[in-house]
Amino acid sequence: MRIDNPYAGIEALVVDDMATQQTTLRSQLHMVGIEHVDAAGSAEDALRQIRNKRYQLILCDYNLNHKTDGQQLFEYLRDNRILAPDCLFFMVTAESNYSAVASASEQVPDAYLLKPITAGDIEERLKAQLEKRQALLPITKAIAKEDLNAALAAADELLARKDRWFMQALQYKGQLQLQLGMVDEAKLAYQQALQLRPGLLWAQIGLMRAYKAGGAFEACRNLAQEVLASRDGAKCLAAFDLLAEALEGQGDTAGALEAMKQAAQAVPSTRRQRLMADTAYRSGDLGAAKQAYAKAYKGSQGSMMGQPQDALALAQTLVEQGETQEALTLLTEAHARGTRGAAFDQVALAIKAQALAAAGETERAQAAARQALEMQAGAGSKGDFATLALARAALATGQNDRALALMRQALCADHENKRMQQLVTRALQDHGQGEQAEALIASATQSLKTRLFEAKRLLRSGKLDEALAAIEEELREYPENTTVLLECTQMNCMWLRLNKSLDPVRLERVRDYLERLETLLPGHERVAQMRRYLRETLATLQRDGNFSISKDKA
Template sequence: MKFSLLGKATLLVDDNPVMRKAIREMLYALDADQVSEADSGQAAIVAMTKTRFDVVLCDYNLGPGKNGQQVLEEARFRRLIDYRCVFVMISAEQSTAAVLGAMEGKPDEYLTKPFNAQQLISRLSRNFARKDFLAPVERAIDKGNLPLAIQQCDHLLAQNDKKMHLNLLKLRAELAISVGDFDKARAIYQEVLHQRELSWARIGLGVIDFQNNNIEQAIAGFRSLMAENPMLMECYDWLGKAYEALDQYGDVENVMHQALELSPQSILRQKKLAETADKNGNLETAEKAYKNVVKLGKHSVHRSSADYAGLARLYARSNAGTQALQVLEEMRKEYANQPEADLRASALEIEVFKALGNEEAADKALQRTVQLAGLLGNKAPRELQLEVVKACFQNDQHGKAEEILYDLIKYHIDDDAFLNAVRKMQSDIGLHNHSEILIQKTKQALIAANNRGVALYKQGKFKEALDLFEQAIVNLPDNKTIILNMLKIMIHDLKANDFDEEKNRRTKALFKKAKQIGVDPHKLGILQIEYAKLLHAHSERI
């Protein structure tokens, strides 16, 4: 049966009109009747906001503005394309950096110019066949229903389709990792490796070691794989995470350097290099990386005012106050009418103006910082709030500093890494152990509430336990430990007693809240599976 694009919305993105015409003719030969064109990355994004495309053929090098990788990143980030869309990256570049850059976003296909109609047909038909087969699984993943995705994946595996078997095993292992079922994932990867030596299965085993806190073993696995295949960019990212878990920031910096030598267009790796080199005191490397981040961020969905702030802070510490102010001025222009950027700039200007001996300007910056911090409140990123706390402590605004700090500790009391950042900030400004009493008091309140709730739960007093945890949430907003315990109680209650729709609605709302506040997806995944089984059993009874 001839492959056809009839009825499928297709977007062709290329800045060269001659190339667009050539590819358009190929598409017409495939019966394409809904072809849209874009001559730039931004035009492509605009087109995708208006139409849900089934196929996107996008050149990597699109001239000034967004490149193909940035188009794909933004389309996925903003959910402008879904699991059904076939995204084909096209490039005439042959260099390693260009090829790796084009592949970084993991497009469905990669085509090298020049190509012919038969090559295009082959790639498109293969991908549509794969997507059609995996649609039940991908649809469930798209909706965030991982238990259903696992169920659908197992159903497809039982059909024993030889062409799709490896794709399914890879997807099933990734789903197992997502819900914290590491034993299942390991068994799948080992089964695959017993038959064939595939890098994704070895990376998967390294990820499991990392998640199980076998960090040294994970590092050995990633390093071994990279030695055999230096082009596996995902390996560099996981190796960096593993070194970071051991606080080996020199190694993190070296790994990011190696990765960026191969694929320099990755803004997220440039950010990691900038932050790590900054932390290591390698200011020249940090400056270069921050500049790369700012440059790449001009057209990236991952752009942030924090990138400018990082560079300005670096200059401030290097006694280059004038350069710091220039960067902050540029940031304000780039992020006009954005209070978060304004707050970042004001907080940094206090330090810069003081270093330059301009006390009047420093006082004005302090007043603006306090005002903006009050307006933004908890909407400001927590690391920015911590910067404001530091500035307030250093400039005799202790009341405002304590007010913000109290909420930060209360909201993040079960995040040890952040609490350590609080401790370090205070040590850096000579306030050693300043908040330790508040931290310990808040932790004890959490532990006491948790222990009382668990005790009531074990006594079978589900309502009393839930009431207690709900009261604890008032005092400790967005606390992950309490949310997890509430979910456990709700699921047990639904299982032990008559199924109640009101309780079911509350359980769904708790799952939604848990995802919003960033509860560990592995811990959450186990509960999701248990909940899905409960819903399935209930549906069979009615």
């Protein structure tokens, strides 16, 4: 044992399906000085151990010889926020082109080690990553506390040193400024990075996000196309996504679909197939949607990447294409595999009702629809796939009033959501009632706009508390309506300003609204503007009342 062992406190996990390789990696970690090493033989075993223990280092083999490979495991852990913030993830691979695979993937590990590896290789990467972590610790600690202002200040302090961590600090600065709604400032940060290192991929992606957050869809589109035409960015998934979002923002749904198709061709992962299928389904390209949903469903069977939604989305698409028997067979197969639960069963019944109705089995269709709709009783208002499937089931079984009520509910759940309006219109057209779409959409949106107007009228009359009560009542009914969430955020900030108070309960409520908005509208300029308004509110209160923003974080 080393006398001075900087790695003695590290808890490590080795993930490899071969016992001999597990033993080798364990021995190499012991040689480095890491004494506490666990092992997992599969992605599922690794997931179980990671959920139960906080690791600081994971060495994972890329090819696990199972349905889930090392890259998929890593992306699943990151996407679901299962990895501890201070956990380093090293990919071990015999693939000489893994760096290209990783750079085109959704998530990039902290380091990759090319077989055959030595203890020295591990220590070299570990030392470099720990030095980087230590240098960036003031920033990452503040982010972990959700104190974005303090994190931004820490990034500026690190930038002022002009040492070897300058570019990493600049990257954090741009990201933090975007999160705080400082869109113009973020553009400057990314442009500075590109002046120092032309063609730097993360800076180009950051600049695209800043353009998109500011509503500059044309600039975002042009830069995305430039990146995708370059050698280093040809398979950059973030660039494909931003290109699709910019095109959709400009009303070019066909162009957005083409961008998602190209992304799925570049990286044919389950996630990419789902995203492409969703875009194709919304635009009415059922052939492309069916093909991509089928790939996602078949490719993720037996894997942690599998989702019940895969079977449901594919079955719904099959029904709409007239392949009713195939849809029924698929639902039976999915249920037999153990894909069940109240949410799955309800939507499966709704799709089954549609398929049976199309096949002329009226009584069985009505029974399935009735059972699905009974399960809907008391459910909240949501504009989602399940609500539309239920509405289609009601239409297919002659329950027009119930169908229109469900569609109205879906529209009101987020009355400015153009995608939902598109799906409602298609559903009505498919059942020969397309002429009702425009009136239904107008009625649903106007109803909610009227109530929002009433809340704003109360606000203009100086009745802020009554306005807040009215708008938050709307939010309780429509918890995912982004316009209502934005109004709630703004009015609560106004309450803080007018009362010159940093009421912790109200401030936490505002932060919760913003987090929900980030989930519903990632990178949207309206969310960025509202973050800026909160930041300005806190700055005003600090100036006038000597409050501390580091405690009352933005």
